[in-house]
Structure formats: structure tokens, C-alpha cells
Amino acid sequence: DLTFSVAGAPAPRSIRVPPGVTVFDSASWNGIAIDSTCGGHGTCHKCKIQIDNVVGSINGQRHEIPVSRHDAKTFTPDQLAAGWRLACLVSATRDLTVDVPPLTTRPKAATVGVGRQVILRPGLQKRYVELAEPTLADQRTDLVRLLDAIDDLELTVDLAVLRTLPTVLRRDDFKVTAVISDEALIDVEVGDTSKIRYAIAYDLGTTTVVATLLDLETGTPVAVSSMLNKQQPFGGDVITRISATMMDPEALPRLQEAAAATLRELAAEVCAEGGVDPGHVYEVAIAGNATMTALLLGIDPEPIGVAPFVMSTATFPPVPATELGLEVHPGARAFLFPSLGAYVGGDIVAGMLASGIDRDKRTRLFIDVGTNCEIVLTDGDRIVSTAAPAGPAFEGGAIRCGMRAADGAIEVIRLSATDLPDGAEPVTLQVIGDVEPKGLCGSGLVDAVAELVKVGVLDSSGRFIPEEQAKEVAPALADRLTRIGEERVFVLYRPTPDAEPGDCVVLSQRDVRELQFAKAAISTGWSLLLTELGLEAGDVQQVLLAGSFGSYLSPASAVRIGLVPSLPVLRIVSAGNVAGEGAKMALLSVRERAGAIALLEEVTYVELSDRADFNDRFVEQLAF
Numbered sequence: 001d002l003t004f005s006v007a008g009a010p011a012p013r014s015i016r017v018p019p020g021v022t023v024f025d026s027a028s029w030n031g032i033a034i035d036s037t038c039g040g041h042g043t044c045h046k047c048k049i050q051i052d053n054v055v056g057s058i059n060g061q062r063h064e065i066p067v068s069r070h071d072a073k074t075f076t077p078d079q080l081a082a083g084w085r086l087a088c089l090v091s092a093t094r095d096l097t098v099d100v101p102p103l104t105t106r107p108k109a110a111t112v113g114v115g116r117q118v119i120l121r122p123g124l125q126k127r128y129v130e131l132a133e134p135t136l137a138d139q140r141t142d143l144v145r146l147l148d149a150i151d152d153l154e155l156t157v158d159l160a161v162l163r164t165l166p167t168v169l170r171r172d173d174f175k176v177t178a179v180i181s182d183e184a185l186i187d188v189e190v191g192d193t194s195k196i197r198y199a200i201a202y203d204l205g206t207t208t209v210v211a212t213l214l215d216l217e218t219g220t221p222v223a224v225s226s227m228l229n230k231q232q233p234f235g236g237d238v239i240t241r242i243s244a245t246m247m248d249p250e251a252l253p254r255l256q257e258a259a260a261a262t263l264r265e266l267a268a269e270v271c272a273e274g275g276v277d278p279g280h281v282y283e284v285a286i287a288g289n290a291t292m293t294a295l296l297l298g299i300d301p302e303p304i305g306v307a308p309f310v311m312s313t314a315t316f317p318p319v320p321a322t323e324l325g326l327e328v329h330p331g332a333r334a335f336l337f338p339s340l341g342a343y344v345g346g347d348i349v350a351g352m353l354a355s356g357i358d359r360d361k362r363t364r365l366f367i368d369v370g371t372n373c374e375i376v377l378t379d380g381d382r383i384v385s386t387a388a389p390a391g392p393a394f395e396g397g398a399i400r401c402g403m404r405a406a407d408g409a410i411e412v413i414r415l416s417a418t419d420l421p422d423g424a425e426p427v428t429l430q431v432i433g434d435v436e437p438k439g440l441c442g443s444g445l446v447d448a449v450a451e452l453v454k455v456g457v458l459d460s461s462g463r464f465i466p467e468e469q470a471k472e473v474a475p476a477l478a479d480r481l482t483r484i485g486e487e488r489v490f491v492l493y494r495p496t497p498d499a500e501p502g503d504c505v506v507l508s509q510r511d512v513r514e515l516q517f518a519k520a521a522i523s524t525g526w527s528l529l530l531t532e533l534g535l536e537a538g539d540v541q542q543v544l545l546a547g548s549f550g551s552y553l554s555p556a557s558a559v560r561i562g563l564v565p566s567l568p569v570l571r572i573v574s575a576g577n578v579a580g581e582g583a584k585m586a587l588l589s590v591r592e593r594a595g596a597i598a599l600l601e602e603v604t605y606v607e608l609s610d611r612a613d614f615n616d617r618f619v620e621q622l623a624f
């Protein structure tokens, strides 16, 4: 643990830190600002802290925080003995108590993700400099003249910069702004443009892609836009898209171009909406699952789709955004989130970052509900994750009246078993777009089943009770229990009083079975993870429901059908689009980006399918 006493803060704060992370990083990850201009690279010598217990012990052995050569240059021997060190050079190898002095410059912060405070330290920096003009006595090259003015960073230089440098420097008396992406000088602009810097965060979903244009100066979103992934014609899920590449050698480049076109169109939309020149977008971050990321990069996804499910790589180098087909600044780079496994991809790593799953001591369960459901559990110390194939039920697939969460989808359902006073309806529906119901989306499906279990029309095995029994148990609803052919159905919406069941929005017995299998897959996943960490369901202090479907689930219904552990509903929280939030964080702070990569070391992936107890647990979890 690290305990920070921050100058001016009312009380010290204790923070759990993964071993080996620097004091600077852990402070930054937790919204505690320490002076710095180099962003933790050990070159600015500004990140001064005082460690109260600079001498302590590890396993009974005396341990003193080492003095680096940078510390020796920065502090006097007396200061070193009193515990002064540079925060970015101290690793948390044991519990430390740290005093943080007042800031000499005040960094800005933004609230992102699930209540995360991110101190703005974008990888994309701009530096305005006024250079001395060359003379016969000072014949330094243009490049050296510029780099000398930015001597706290060791920069590489893109060739494109060298081509324009002589002209740009001389256009306004050597007053220029250097555009720096991580350690690379990607452009030099005439005059002071230091306040103009934008980036785009993408959530590259299999179904929907969301783009957020961010002002890196203030950390605020300027415009947001979303559209269906243009890969849809190749299939609705990752498996059909992988199959397409296996059957047709032309499919991979076409899928790659479809993804690029989606990102490109969204970039144009958000720039137009925000009134921002696309040339001022200097960086992008992309959070997608392992298959979406592979397809965007033109990497053959076949090994992801067949056992033993192996990715070509878990991490990616920075990729020029132009290579992804994006029309933004030509020097812009794309950060692609790393993946933990073939089915716990970069979108989930981004989600973990946004929810701070590795940053506190609570026992927390993160569930991204979808066709492939990703589950992460932490006991405040270890973090385990797995993937559960839930099938298409939540996306409306394989459900008789299933549909996507679009206009006309029933999303909330409330049932009363007995007649209500004043002629109130025993069935109340909430429909997206406030239009006539056309079908049932995933959250409506969960609600329908949960309500039917509540009123007793579905028994705990998931079977509709006999019609005669329904008249006693739920008289106000009994006439809705009917059949289409041989199959038993419950009518949720009748367009006209005498409409045939086939023309109504119904929930069928087979739909209930589909949901039962999906929820059993998910609950088997989290229950085996609980066993892995030696926990009981009641130990879970917070459940985060994530993803475009999970975020809209009613916590009470999710508990009632057993999709999440049986906990007070206040412990179940909608996390929203955490993948997109994680992508924003990676753009707003290089330390957060490093945190995303660090998650690969911190999280253990648990393969469920080869566990001996999987089948027994699955059968147990089928019941409502």
C-alpha cells in the first residue's frame, strides 16, 4: 500500500498498488498530482516527494529506498537521508508513507469512466518556442536549434518534419509550436498553436462503433457519434466474420476496409460536429475485441476462431493512423488496446481501466454482457478473468420476437398477477422511441422472464405453469398464456384485442430456454471465478454491468434470474460504455495508457471449458 499525505488535503489517502509500479504512476492513476513536466520519464527532476519510512524492512531484512543518480543530482545528502526522492524513480516494493509537496504548476484533471479522476498528461504535447535566429556565430542546424529548446525530452523526428522545417521556422521569425507524440516530433507549426490539440477515442464494437472527439487541452469531449460497424454484411458476430475470412481470401481486405471506412466516417462526423479541422486530430485510441482489432489491422483472425484460440499478438506498436485509413493529421498515431486473450480483448482491458478494477481494495465483479460475455473478478488483491459464450439471446438473436435495442423494442416490463384497481393494466411496457411495440430487446427479455418468475407463471425450472394453474396463481395474466402451434407462449403485447398470437409480441418457451442457457453460461463463469479466489457470492461488494446491453439491464431483474449474484440492488451498478471511456483515458494520460498495458501482467485469464466442475456448475445454474 502507498499512503499519500498531500499538501493541503484534509487527510492521508491509502492506495493499493501493483508491485513494482512507481510512486509517480500510482499517484497519477489515483488522481493525486505530483509536479512533472516529463510525465514520469526521470528527466525533469520535478517530481520531488518525501518518504517518511525511507528505511523499513522486507521479510525482516532492513530495506532503504535506493538513491538513483538522478536523486543524487537533485537532493543534498541531508535531504536524501530525510527521505527525499524523485517519485518516478521509486518502485513500490513495500508499504510506503509519502508526503507530496504543493504543486508549482497546477495540472488539469478530468473525470472519466466510473468516477475516475484522470490528471491530464496526454501523450500528445505541444510546445511553443521562440528560437534565437541563426547568425554567423551561431550556425546550429534548424533541427538542433529546435531540439535544444525542448531539452527535457529525447525526441525522434519524422522525416515529414524535416521536409518542412526550414520554411516553417522562417515564416514567423522562428516562433513555432512543436507537436510531440510520446517521444516523436511529428510536426512543427507556425506561431503559437499550443492550445489546439484534439484526439479521437474509438470504441470499436462488433455491432456498434462509437467515436468521441476530445479536446486534449481541457480533457473534455467535444463531439460524440456512433454508427453500425460496416462489417455487418459479413455477419453479426465475431465467429461469422472469422468464418468469412476462412472461406474467401478476399474477405479479410474487405473487412479491413469496412472497419477503416467506419472509423473514417465517424472521424469526419465528429470533426464536423465539433467544428474541428481533422488536421488538428493528432492521435487516436481504439478499444476493440481481439477479432475486431485483428481485422482492422488486416491480421488473419483464423487462429482466434479455432481451438486452442490463439492471438497473433497481445500488444501492438503505435500504428500510423493513416495506415488505418483515417483522414486526420498525417503524423497522428493510433494506440490500440492490448488483449488479455482471444475472448477477453482490448475492449475489456479498456473497461477495466475505466472502472479502476485494479485500483482499490473492494471485492468487485465486472460483467460485460453480450454474445461473448467477459467476466472479471478481483478480491482487492488478485484479479481473474474469463469469457463465457452466452450466445445471441441478449442481442435479440434466436428469440422469436427478438430485436436490437432500437425504436419499437420493449425494454422494460412490469407484471401484476392480480387485477389492479381503477382498471390499470396488469402488463406495463416501456418501449424505445415511445412507439408501438415491435419486439423485445435483451433487457426486455431479461425483464420479461424475471417478472414471469416473480408472478409465478414461470416455475424455477423455467417452464410455463399449466394454464389451469395460471388462472389461480395469476388470474389477471392467465389469458395471455397461450400457444403458437405446439409451442407455449406468453403474450406481452396485442396490437388489437382479437389479434392472433402469431401477430403479437410474445415470449415463447424456447426463448426462455435460450435465456436460461445464456444466463447459466454467465453465472457459471462468475461462480467459478469466485471459487478460484475462495470467495462466496455475498462477499462481492460491487457488480459492474458493462457494455451496450449490460448497462441497460434492470439490476433487480438481473438478480431475480440469477444473471448476477444475489445481492442488494444498490451493489449492482451500470458502468455504461466503459470501453469508450478507457479509450479516452489512454488519450488523456500516458500514465493511464501504461496502466492498461500493466493490466496484462496483473490479470490472470482462467479457461473454463476444460474444468472438471464446469458441467455440474452449469446445470446447477440453469434454474431460476
Ligand code: FES
Residues within 6 Å of the ligand: 024, 035, 036, 037, 038, 039, 040, 041, 042, 043, 044, 045, 046, 047, 086, 087, 088, 089
Ligand atoms: Fe520528471 Fe520524475 S516526473 S523526473
